[in-house]
Amino acid sequence: MPPLSPVYLLRKLLADERWRRLHVKASLWAALGVVLVLLLGSWAIVPFEESAPRATITSFPLALWWSVETATTVGYGDLYPVTLGGRVIAGIEMLVGISVFSVVTASLATWFVGSAARHARQVARAAERAEARGKADAESELRALHARFDRIEQLIGGEGGPGSGPVR
Numbered sequence: 001m002p003p004l005s006p007v008y009l010l011r012k013l014l015a016d017e018r019w020r021r022l023h024v025k026a027s028l029w030a031a032l033g034v035v036l037v038l039l040l041g042s043w044a045i046v047p048f049e050e051s052a053p054r055a056t057i058t059s060f061p062l063a064l065w066w067s068v069e070t071a072t073t074v075g076y077g078d079l080y081p082v083t084l085g086g087r088v089i090a091g092i093e094m095l096v097g098i099s100v101f102s103v104v105t106a107s108l109a110t111w112f113v114g115s116a117a118r119h120a121r122q123v124a125r126a127a128e129r130a131e132a133r134g135k136a137d138a139e140s141e142l143r144a145l146h147a148r149f150d151r152i153e154q155l156i157g158g159e160g161g162p163g164s165g166p167v168r
Contacts, residue, residue, distance in 0.1 A: 023107040034100040038067040041093045048085035055082055071097030 042063035049057040056079045057063050066079040070093045081087050 023111055027104050027107050030100040030103040034071060034096055037093060037096045038064065038071055041070075041089050042067045045081060045086050045089045048083045048089070049081055052083045052086075056080060057086065067093055070094055071100070073097060073101075 042060055045057055045066070046060055046063050049055045049063075050059070057066050062079060066081075069075055069079065070090055073094070081090050
């Protein structure tokens with residue numbers, strides 16, 4: 001699967017235990033709630049609207065389509081309530097739709113930010129380990145150089161050659 005396909009992303013989301021515990025539950029409850037509100041709203045609006053003059057929502061299938069349009073904030077304008085009761089139901093559906101999309105968006109954003117933060121912590125730990133290895137290697141190399149210089153000084157100083165006398 002390509003990395004940006006919905007199936008790939010869903011598998012990736014469900015693989016993370018922490019995300020499954022909170023975010024999936026919240027998203028599933030929100031989805032269940034919106035489906036319930038769509039069905040109840042569609043069922044409840046028809047009696048208010050079907051006999052009203054200039055009514056466009058006159059049957060359950062039309063009401064269901066209107067509910068989906070309203071909850072998703074698409075609102076094509078082909079169906080709309082004309083009665084006070086219908087407008088109250090519309091307001092409730094709008095609030096529920098916006099809330100559900102907000103919950104789902106927040107869940108996804110939290111997962112992405114958490115994933116990026118975990119990745120950043122892993123990179124920071126790897127950098128700290130590399131820095132510690134680099135310091136240890138540099139100290140080891142420095143000790144080896146000091147030992148070599150000490151050995152060279154011993155060799156030069158032990159021969160009694162021209163540079164072995166006191167410095168003036």
